[in-house]
Amino acid sequence: MATTENVIEAGGLRRSYTGGFEAVSGITFSVARGELFALLGTNGAGKTSTVELLEGLAAPSGGTVRVLGHDPYRERAAVRPRTGVMLQEGGFPSDLTVSEAVRMWAGCTSGARPPAEAIELVDLGHRSGIRVKQLSGGERRRLDLALALLGRPEVLFLDEPTTGLDVEGRQDTWRLVRELRDGGTTDLLTTHHMEEAEALADRLAIMHRGRIVATGTPEEVSASRPARIRFMLPEGVPAGRLPLRLHAASEGRRVEIRTHRLQQCLGELLGWAAESEVELEGLDARSATLEEAFLDIARSGRSEEERAGAR
Template sequence: MNTVIEAVGLRRSYRGFDAVRGIDFTVARGELFALLGTNGAGKTSTLEILEGQAAPTGGTVRVLGRDPFRERAAVRPRTGVMLQEGGFPPELTVLETARMWAGCTSHARPVDEVLELTGLADRRTVRVKQLSGGERRRLDLALALLGRPEVLFLDEPTTGLDAQSRRDTWELIRELKAQGTTVLLTTHYLDEAEQLADRLAIMHQGLIATTGRVADVVAERPSRISFELPPDCFLGELPPLAPMGVTRHETVGRTVRLETRDLQRTATELLVWAHHAGIALRALDARSASLEEAFMEIAKNIAKNLDTEGTR
């Protein structure tokens, strides 16, 4: 079975408020799928349904071929869940907490092994209430991994972690994926999604705005080149911009900013022109669009469309 997670027409409402408004997506075995969106986009509501914590208001979901809510007893032992906040007993130590959780987990892996995996081996005797926010997140992850899950749900897994701990967590997630674990991730860190995701979906106000491979989503947005012209050079001296692939340009003082759909061609022709003209382009910067830029533009366009529909 290649498709491990499937949502079709998924809806979830709370007392008349539509948190999820009819979405469709699939996640393949061994894939890491990132579900992105602004606060209130419907990510956590979607995750709760997939995790079997709630039934959908409409539509269907399947995890490992089963309904995660109605067939929870069959699905839950094969999944790992890392919530936004664990809520563990504060007086227990890390080791006691892990042992307690292992006692409720089918075929749990050794506690020492999972604490080592998540960098908590040297904190095993520390009480939960004495852990830092980042250490608590690592404990959340450790408990999610105890059952050797086939499917792993990660809800904001690196919130509160320092830079090194975040990268260590990324490496662990990559290792799990390489071993065949299917991962569904929500995160506010767009660089995290760029680093880890095979595919992603961007949600806004309960809808999926776009979905696809990270590179494809980013490629839909223009690349940018910026530079400063020397005092004795003017924009009109540049070669015609449209034949270079430039779709938009602006100047702010001596700074020129170009947008292009063909970064390599535009940058090459610009540099060749500057070389032959003997001009130094100061503060030269050329870069592809980022996922953050794509995310903000998509969210803005959906909000604009919804506002337009609301005024009809």
């Protein structure tokens, strides 16, 4: 990160719709210059509503939002030329070629880089004469990214940037996004792919029902959930013989231990197995992944809502 200056700031941010539904319920977060921040959440969590406020597409119902020091809705003219937006669907005229689509968009973009340069950045040079309707889904996503990069944005909003891309295309997009970040671009990413958030994000926030329920680096959020140790005991060796401190859950021969002390518990387990001359079949020990943490948080949120509804 180049500096601690905050480029995006949201304070007590709210967004309500007709009928009283509140999609964003007083969230607060900031994104530093040169940082890649991922906004994650289940469907209906409020991610899109939040990003639209940051992009200046709507005014908040409450709270404040600043992008590059300006209100992105009321001072749109000061913010829009310095930002790039990659939407989930670009909606280009299907009969235009890739080159024509980029040239058309460049004509509407202040200080646009040469269209051919933007096309090469996303590895579409060999497809520049192909009509948009003939592109694959992954190629259209790369075209979306090319248009978002035309204005050399200081802040880049990436909405599901690798949807439809194959493994190679996804890796190429990740590489480009990292290069942009390393060059000082501030990125706000929304994605349903936890692997993508782990690979790219400096920090992230997880939303649920309009609120931020977890925030931190991917490692910090993952570490907030217990690691697991799984194995199978031999026939005739009950889980009750395990040291009590391991707090094992078992089903037949299968045993699972969940712990925030992975190294200590694994050492104790292996010591017990050696002393007892017990072979632990299929032993697997690993820290929680971001996906596991995300699912755990989502399930916890649903459980709390169900309990509240039952009262």
